[in-house]
Amino acid sequence: MQGRMIEMAKKLLGDGTVNRVIGWKKGEFAYDITPAVFENAEEIDADFVYDDFCGHNLSKYLIKESKKDGKMLVFLKPCDTYSFNQLIKEHRINRENVYIVGIPCEGKASAETIKEKGISGITGISSDGDNFKVNTIYGDETVAKSDVLEERCTVCKSKKHVVYDELIGEDGEVNENSSRFDMVAKLENMTADERYAFWRNELSKCIRCNACRNVCPACSCENCVFDNPNSGVSNKAAVTSFEENMFHIIRAFHVAGRCTDCGECSRVCPQNIPLHLLNRKFIKDINELYGDYQAGEESEGRTPLTTYTKEDCEPSIVNERGCK
Amino acid sequence: MQKLSMEKLDELFRKMSEKQAVYLPVDKENGAKFEKWSEGTKMSQALNTIRSAKDFIFPQTENLVDFKVNGKNIEVADTREECEDFVIFGMKACDARSFGILDKVFLSEPVDTYYKNRREHGVLVTLACTKPSETCFCQTFGINPAEPEGDVSTWIADGEMYFEANTEKGKTFIESISDMLEDCGTEKVDAQKAKINEIMRKLPLNNLKTDAFGGDKLNELFNSPKWAELSESCLGCGTCTFVCPTCQCYDIKDFDCGNGVKRFRCWDSCMYSDFTRMAHGNSRNSQLERFRQRFMHKLVYFPANNDGEFGCVGCGRCLAKCPISMNIVKVMKALEG
Amino acid sequence: MQINNEFKPKIVAFCCNWCSYAGADLAGTNRLNYPADVKIIRVPCSCRVNPMFILRAFQRGADGVIICGCHPGDCHYTSGNYYARRRITLLFSMLDYLGIERERTRLEWVSAAEGAKFSATMNEFAETIIKLGENKRLEDLRCKAE
Numbered sequence: 001m002q003g004r005m006i007e008m009a010k011k012l013l014g015d016g017t018v019n020r021v022i023g024w025k026k027g028e029f030a031y032d033i034t035p036a037v038f039e040n041a042e043e044i045d046a047d048f049v050y051d052d053f054c055g056h057n058l059s060k061y062l063i064k065e066s067k068k069d070g071k072m073l074v075f076l077k078p079c080d081t082y083s084f085n086q087l088i089k090e091h092r093i094n095r096e097n098v099y100i101v102g103i104p105c106e107g108k109a110s111a112e113t114i115k116e117k118g119i120s121g122i123t124g125i126s127s128d129g130d131n132f133k134v135n136t137i138y139g140d141e142t143v144a145k146s147d148v149l150e151e152r153c154t155v156c157k158s159k160k161h162v163v164y165d166e167l168i169g170e171d172g173e174v175n176e177n178s179s180r181f182d183m184v185a186k187l188e189n190m191t192a193d194e195r196y197a198f199w200r201n202e203l204s205k206c207i208r209c210n211a212c213r214n215v216c217p218a219c220s221c222e223n224c225v226f227d228n229p230n231s232g233v234s235n236k237a238a239v240t241s242f243e244e245n246m247f248h249i250i251r252a253f254h255v256a257g258r259c260t261d262c263g264e265c266s267r268v269c270p271q272n273i274p275l276h277l278l279n280r281k282f283i284k285d286i287n288e289l290y291g292d293y294q295a296g297e298e299s300e301g302r303t304p305l306t307t308y309t310k311e312d313c314e315p316s317i318v319n320e321r322g323c324k
Numbered sequence: 325m326q327k328l329s330m331e332k333l334d335e336l337f338r339k340m341s342e343k344q345a346v347y348l349p350v351d352k353e354n355g356a357k358f359e360k361w362s363e364g365t366k367m368s369q370a371l372n373t374i375r376s377a378k379d380f381i382f383p384q385t386e387n388l389v390d391f392k393v394n395g396k397n398i399e400v401a402d403t404r405e406e407c408e409d410f411v412i413f414g415m416k417a418c419d420a421r422s423f424g425i426l427d428k429v430f431l432s433e434p435v436d437t438y439y440k441n442r443r444e445h446g447v448l449v450t451l452a453c454t455k456p457s458e459t460c461f462c463q464t465f466g467i468n469p470a471e472p473e474g475d476v477s478t479w480i481a482d483g484e485m486y487f488e489a490n491t492e493k494g495k496t497f498i499e500s501i502s503d504m505l506e507d508c509g510t511e512k513v514d515a516q517k518a519k520i521n522e523i524m525r526k527l528p529l530n531n532l533k534t535d536a537f538g539g540d541k542l543n544e545l546f547n548s549p550k551w552a553e554l555s556e557s558c559l560g561c562g563t564c565t566f567v568c569p570t571c572q573c574y575d576i577k578d579f580d581c582g583n584g585v586k587r588f589r590c591w592d593s594c595m596y597s598d599f600t601r602m603a604h605g606n607s608r609n610s611q612l613e614r615f616r617q618r619f620m621h622k623l624v625y626f627p628a629n630n631d632g633e634f635g636c637v638g639c640g641r642c643l644a645k646c647p648i649s650m651n652i653v654k655v656m657k658a659l660e661g
Numbered sequence: 662m663q664i665n666n667e668f669k670p671k672i673v674a675f676c677c678n679w680c681s682y683a684g685a686d687l688a689g690t691n692r693l694n695y696p697a698d699v700k701i702i703r704v705p706c707s708c709r710v711n712p713m714f715i716l717r718a719f720q721r722g723a724d725g726v727i728i729c730g731c732h733p734g735d736c737h738y739t740s741g742n743y744y745a746r747r748r749i750t751l752l753f754s755m756l757d758y759l760g761i762e763r764e765r766t767r768l769e770w771v772s773a774a775e776g777a778k779f780s781a782t783m784n785e786f787a788e789t790i791i792k793l794g795e796n797k798r799l800e801d802l803r804c805k806a807e
Contacts (some may be wrong), residue, residue: 211647321754
């Protein structure tokens with residue numbers, strides 16, 4: 001796959017279709033990959049990589065990049081295309097400045113999960129499809145890829161590209177049977193006290209690094225309310241649970257109806273807070289109350305929170321529904 | 325040198341806790357974290373904690389002072405509390421060195437009395453690393469994980485823990501637990517040190533050098549064309565800063581409680597868009613400038629003001645946690661080559 | 662707030678200018694009682710209520726928050742309350758999901774002619790909040806009076 005991508009990138013750069021390429025650049029180790037812009041064939045030959053650790057959603061970078069001169073080639077995995085489409089809908093990306101090549105994805109692995117298995121001193125990782133052979137200075141280890149997938153990939157919602165100019169490989173299908181709402185349902189079935197304890201435990205880990213916000217393709221405000229000193233939030237003063245709750249509720253709410261569930265927030269959280277469970281709660285509620293909706297599926301039309309019907313349920317439904 | 329059987333570790337913590345609070349790394353679902361010892365707490369075997377130990381002497385948020393408004397009068401209340409004695413047990417060599425770096429910032433004139441108060445009440449008991457990871461590069465900054473600094477150094481070998489005091493504070497501490505320890509030779513520890521040094525030679529970042537950096541390289545590094553490429557995918561989050569044991573920038577935030585004002589000192593990140601925002605606006609408007617600031621501070625400005633000592637200890641936390649895996653090692657390698 | 666060991670709840674009511682605020686006015690001119698602990702904040706429309714307002718009210722010491730607007734179909738701006746209905750429903754559901762007592766928040770449609778409904782709603786809501794007690798789960802200790 002990497003070979004075909006490099007070939008295509010060089011061809012499109014060569015014939016002038018695009019003047020730069022955004023993709024992934026290899027790092028110091030086998031897994032520490034960085035999103036990067038490549039401007040010529042030499043740079044691509046030297047550093048371009050696409051493997052099981054290229055989890056970063058490149059759509060976010062296009063907000064900035066698509067405003068620059070010239071056309072850019074971007075490689076998008078199926079779930080990244082949903083984020084892209086959503087940004088098109090919100091007029092945040094200049095579509096004519098982007099050339100999208102859809103690439104297949106078989107699920108991305110988390111180096112952190114590999115390390116959590118006690119594997120340290122990693123000097124190399126090779127894959128045979130189902131398993132990783134991890135070379136370390138303490139000896140070689142084998143781990144099953146299915147054991148170290150990112151959470152979002154274990155419940156993959158779709159392998160279909162919703163937008164592209166060209167495709168490498170076959171397009172996949174939407175997975176109707178994804179179990180991504182199982183944990184939300186489990187929480188809903190707990191008592192209020194249990195839910196409160198669960199979230200207090202999780203949100204109290206927050207170190208206010210804002211990584212979840214900054215990586216989020218839906219968080220595209222020029223200036224976030226939490227960065228505005230005049231807004232009265234004391235985000236950096238981590239002294240009360242209130243500020244933690246406030247930040248995460250408001251952030252999730254602001255992306256409600258726009259969040260495509262790409263899972264980047266949970267991937268980047270340095271404290272491993274399951275932030276996707278907040279976003280998925282909104283998605284689940286929207287599906288149940290206002291009809292099935294997948295953000296990013298369409299590049300036009302209204303989102304659930306920018307429309308209404310006269311027959312919508314009343315907020316008192318919260319008292320009547322499943323939550324204990 | 326003195327030793328204690330690992331089986332008696334609980335007993336040791338119990339005894340230590342009688343006199344002071346004892347903090348040690350404990351395994352949590354998302355990695356190790358320093359926690360206060362209480363009956364049943366087990367010390368983590370993890371290489372290091374997710375967050376550094378700097379919280380103990382420089383907490384993320386600290387209430388400096390309260391202002392109470394009463395009619396036309398404003399009462400200023402000092403909110404500081406006398407710090408209790410505490411022991412940080414099982415710190416690693418990198419974190420121990422980071423305290424020395426923070427000392428240079430907070431204990432130089434004018435002395436930060438909030439910091440000094442905590443620093444004086446803490447005893448640092450360090451533990452030699454047994455299983456360094458590929459992200460470790462402390463040796464680049466002259467730190468030897470086999471011989472950690474701190475008031476007391478310890479080693480674990482063959483089911484026993486070995487203790488050696490390095491400072492007066494450490495000697496007093498050892499005396500307070502001496503009835504549990506027995507004298508011993510240094511053979512086992514020497515063998516352990518040799519083993520650690522052997523591992524260190526095999527680490528992939530073993531050959532990272534600081535020759536290209538320092539206070540005298542300001543202009544060439546500041547003007548390097550490589551910053552644009554290095555910073556292009558930086559998200560501008562504060563992860564690297566907040567897991568870093570040496571980052572020491574802070575912001576002062578006043579919170580209006582309705583009946584008064586609380587003044588907080590809280591960690592800030594140079595990666596944030598509102599960092600050092602002043603009346604005239606911001607001094608570093610692009611992510612390139614902010615990104616450059618962080619690494620220039622560690623590799624150029626800090627050594628320029630502190631006899632050549634770098635502002636990094638090579639703990640590798642930012643390597644493990646950066647959402648886009650851009651870090652000081654990549655920056656150093658790009659700038660020197 | 663505790664006064665002489667008796668719990669006096671603080672309630673914030675966001676009332677839309679065109680219906681509910683006039684409803685409160687009517688309750689007043691008709692001399693219908695409602696608890697003095699209800700603090701009314703007038704907003705141009707129920708859809709002006711940002712979720713942050715609700716959280717901020719709790720932070721600043723509210724024990725309950727109620728939003729009142731025109732009945733669906735009667736919005737002065739045609740559709741504001743329809744949008745508000747969706748947003749508020751999702752927000753309340755999220756607060757419930759986080760384990761925050763769902764009885765602390767409420768939305769009621771009160772028209773300018775419904776002074777009696779306004780008064781009854783506020784009395785009933787205050788009673789609910791008294792039963793629930795002080796807001797602990799969304800409190801900000803810094804804002805508690807000493």
